Amino acid sequence: VGIEDLSYDQIADVNKVFVSRIRDLKNDSRFKYILIFRNYGQRAGAVIPHPHSQLIATPITPKRVMEELRGARRYYSFRSRCVFCDMMSEESEAKERVVYENSQFLSFCPYASRFPFEIWIVPKIHASDFENIEESAMFELADVLKATLQKLKKALNEPDYNFILHTAPVRHSRNGSWATIDKEFHWHIEIMPRITYVAGFEWGTGFYKNPTPPEEAAKYLRKMDVL
Amino acid sequence: VGIEDLSYDQIADVNKVFVSRIRDLKNDSRFKYILIFRNYGQRAGAVIPHPHSQLIATPITPKRVMEELRGARRYYSFRSRCVFCDMMSEESEAKERVVYENSQFLSFCPYASRFPFEIWIVPKIHASDFENIEESAMFELADVLKATLQKLKKALNEPDYNFILHTAPVRHSRNGSWATIDKEFHWHIEIMPRITYVAGFEWGTGFYKNPTPPEEAAKYLRKMDVL
Numbered sequence: 488v489g490i491e492d493l494s495y496d497q498i499a500d501v502n503k504v505f506v507s508r509i510r511d512l513k514n515d516s517r518f519k520y521i522l523i524f525r526n527y528g529q530r531a532g533a534v535i536p537h538p539h540s541q542l543i544a545t546p547i548t549p550k551r552v553m554e555e556l557r558g559a560r561r562y563y564s565f566r567s568r569c570v571f572c573d574m575m576s577e578e579s580e581a582k583e584r585v586v587y588e589n590s591q592f593l594s595f596c597p598y599a600s601r602f603p604f605e606i607w608i609v610p611k612i613h614a615s616d617f618e619n620i621e622e623s624a625m626f627e628l629a630d631v632l633k634a635t636l637q638k639l640k641k642a643l644n645e646p647d648y649n650f651i652l653h654t655a656p657v658r659h660s661r662n663g664s665w666a667t668i669d670k671e672f673h674w675h676i677e678i679m680p681r682i683t684y685v686a687g688f689e690w691g692t693g694f695y696k697n698p699t700p701p702e703e704a705a706k707y708l709r710k711m712d713v714l
Numbered sequence: 715v716g717i718e719d720l721s722y723d724q725i726a727d728v729n730k731v732f733v734s735r736i737r738d739l740k741n742d743s744r745f746k747y748i749l750i751f752r753n754y755g756q757r758a759g760a761v762i763p764h765p766h767s768q769l770i771a772t773p774i775t776p777k778r779v780m781e782e783l784r785g786a787r788r789y790y791s792f793r794s795r796c797v798f799c800d801m802m803s804e805e806s807e808a809k810e811r812v813v814y815e816n817s818q819f820l821s822f823c824p825y826a827s828r829f830p831f832e833i834w835i836v837p838k839i840h841a842s843d844f845e846n847i848e849e850s851a852m853f854e855l856a857d858v859l860k861a862t863l864q865k866l867k868k869a870l871n872e873p874d875y876n877f878i879l880h881t882a883p884v885r886h887s888r889n890g891s892w893a894t895i896d897k898e899f900h901w902h903i904e905i906m907p908r909i910t911y912v913a914g915f916e917w918g919t920g921f922y923k924n925p926t927p928p929e930e931a932a933k934y935l936r937k938m939d940v941l
Contacts, residue, residue, distance in 0.1 A: 525914060526914045551917070649917050683759075686876060693781070
């Protein structure tokens with residue numbers, strides 16, 4: 488059983504817990520980042536079998552988060568636009584990598600997917616911090632999660648996966664390098680099925696070889712009838 | 715069967731092939747980096763069962779290589795010494811993380827091991843480029859590889875692992891940012907047993923949780939009688 492098997496209301500409840508935990512932990516000045524993730528299945532590192540998510544608050548901004556923020560900033564300083572907003576408008580137009588969408592969210596296989604069937608879920612309206620999500624978007628978020636994860640489950644016969652919420656770091660002050668994050672960064676969810684193993688090439692380079700083009704993965708996922 | 719089951723002469727022959735392939739490929743101006751690695755076992759991403767290594771030459775310097783070079787440079791600019799040389803003199807003195815050593819190489823579990831039983835093999839004399847290894851060091855390299863990998867095999871019942879040669883990038887010119895790499899960087903081998911799974915925390919942060927202290931891993935590996 489995964490989160491996709493819960494009802495819309497139950498999925499929304501899980502997301503509301505994330506929101507309330509993040510809001511509360513942000514008040515603690517020791518924390519710089521609040522990471523929410525889900526490991527599904529053994530190959531994704533899960534050690535307990537029932538559906539569960541994890542939250543880890545860190546006293547520094549993680550390396551990977553910094554890299555993503557820096558990348559977003561580089562794009563913003565060049566184009567004066569959010570890279571995720573631009574990515575979504577290209578994906579909406581091209582359509583070939585789209586997995587599912589509703590009025591508030593787009594789910595797609597990114598152009599430079601690192602893994603077969605990698606999927607990102609991105610809110611259509613620019614927002615840097617997940618916990619500022621409107622109450623009215625909660626049902627749409629539950630819907631996009633349920634549809635996307637059920638498609639993935641059906642397409643790959645219940646694959647193991649990692650699910651990671653990418654949201655902006657805690658800003659105890661809005662000065663200095665944190666001043667413009669609101670405009671540069673866009674929260675989103677990354678879903679990484681664990682159907683191939685990370686090997687020496689990936690460890691040695693930080694580059695990823697992916698045998699499945701995202702267009703093919705998305706086409707296959709779109710065909711899956713779910714809900 | 716792994717490389718550790720070959721004779722000293724056979725292991726030296728494998729390493730000589732690496733040297734000659736690197737020397738040859740360096741003449742091709744398209745290549746910026748030559749990566750040599752070995753995936754042992756399914757969890758390390760191996761798809762063919764017989765012992766084998768892989769070489770991939772890349773037209774750009776890989777992200778992970780750049781990070782390691784930048785880290786080495788930062789240390790060098792601060793201390794005017796090679797970080798790997800300093801690491802080795804500390805490890806030789808502390809002894810508690812040493813796995814094996816001979817006249818030319820030190821094998822140890824690094825202080826900040828990312829994975830249980832992670833092991834680095836480092837030449838005792840400073841050298842940035844693997845392919846400049848002296849003919850006379852070839853036997854000692856075969857010896858440290860055989861001893862270290864046999865200890866690992868015995869300790870963990872033949873674990874899957876990734877083996878990655880970290881050497882300096884190809885410098886077609888010695889100007890600019892490549893001018894001082896010879897002094898800053900120190901070639902070495904990283905061995906990463908795949909006994910835990912990389913999970914959401916690692917993917918989301920770039921940080922690694924390791925349940926096995928390197929001191930305990932090294933102590934256990936030292937005890938293994940091999941050869």
